[in-house]
Amino acid sequence: MHRLRAAKEKGWHSIRAEFFDGTAEAAFVEAVRANIRHGLPLSLDDRRSAAERIVTTRQDMSDRAIAECTGLSTKTVGGIRRRLNGDSSRQEVRLGRDGRRRPLSAAEGRRRAAEALTARPHAPLRQIAKAAGVSVGTAHDVRERMRRGEDPVAPRDRGKPRRPGGHQEPEAVPGDPAVTAGEQERKSRNMRARLQSLRRDPSLRFSESGRELLRWLFLQYQAKAKYPHVVENIPPHLAATVAELAIQCAEMWRSLAEELEDRAGRAD
Structure with a gap:
């Protein structure tokens, strides 16, 4: 105008x-x-x-x-x-x-993923995630919970809507009563094994961008291990600032994950 x-x-x-x-x-x-x-x-x-x-x-x-x-x-x-x-x-x-359109209720998306897995137990996770309108990570978690005979809806998601931003509630962190010590250890071992596998991949090891990505991932792994100690020592007057920065970092990783999921889906 x-x-x-x-x-x-x-x-x-x-x-x-x-x-x-x-x-x-x-x-x-x-x-x-x-x-x-x-x-x-x-x-x-x-x-x-x-x-x-x-x-x-x-x-x-x-x-x-x-x-x-x-x-x-x-x-x-x-x-x-x-x-x-x-x-x-x-x-x-x-x-x-x-x-993408996403449900506000994380529980509803998990239930749809469980129904899709029941109907097609051998379907690729990306297809299940697309059909249920959830991330591949959520579809994987639902499948693992069903294998263990647990409710596909995690305790932290029962009766809770998604956050105002439209994305899912964050994964439970160490110290969350909804996550047992054994489950935390299992997830930590799984993450460590995947990182080691990526570290041995020549396509990442022998490129500058690949090595940079590995440094990012290993830094996140170390941060997760030290999370409780660091949080306890953040001064109260800096808590809001650190929280806002953490949210921005989380949004960056989520955008990266969604872009890679889309690329993987196109490859399929």
């Missing part, structure tokens, strides 16, 4: 434009996303107003997707949604920033 007016005032008879095929609401989302990346930066008030409009008109979009579009934090968008909607317009499914 502003560029068009400037072009007319300069006496131009034509202007470069990008045609968009979609609803007015979808066009507004794209306009906000574009203005975040170039041109005169939107003020904080402008971004908050944009988020309020998107929350109202596109209630199926996840908090993370709206945050990525408006340049706000996921927590801020969640607060805007609660202020505007409360629980009166709660959606069962949210559209993530990767274009």
Whole structure:
């Protein structure tokens, strides 16, 4: 709108434009996303107003997707949604920033994965995950729980919705009563074995990007082992800052995992 007016005032008879095929609401989302990346930066008030409009008109979009579009934090968008909607317009499914639709209830997704595994016990996990609308990691966890004769819905997910961002509740950490010491040790051994296997793979060992990836993964493994001690010693006045950084790191790893899952699915 502003560029068009400037072009007319300069006496131009034509202007470069990008045609968009979609609803007015979808066009507004794209306009906000574009203005975040170039041109005169939107003020904080402008971004908050944009988020309020998107929350109202596109209630199926996840908090993370709206945050990525408006340049706000996921927590801020969640607060805007609660202020505007409360629980009166709660959606069962949210559209993530990767274009995927995910259920708000982690338990429901696990139940669908269990049903798919019962119907097709030998199907690849990626197919099960796609059919149930869950991650490959969740599908794997459901399969392992069923093999042990346990409820496919983990205790931490029973009766709990997904977080406002539209993604699943995080995996239980050491010290979580929902996870036994034996299960923690089993997961740790499994993770260590997979890392060692990756470390021996020539395609990673002999490339700079592969070695960088291995360093990232081993650093995460070490951080998980030292997690309780580190958390106990974080000063209270830094807790919120560290929490926000941890969330951003988790979102980066989740985006990486989703991109790799998509690539693996295309390869299949």
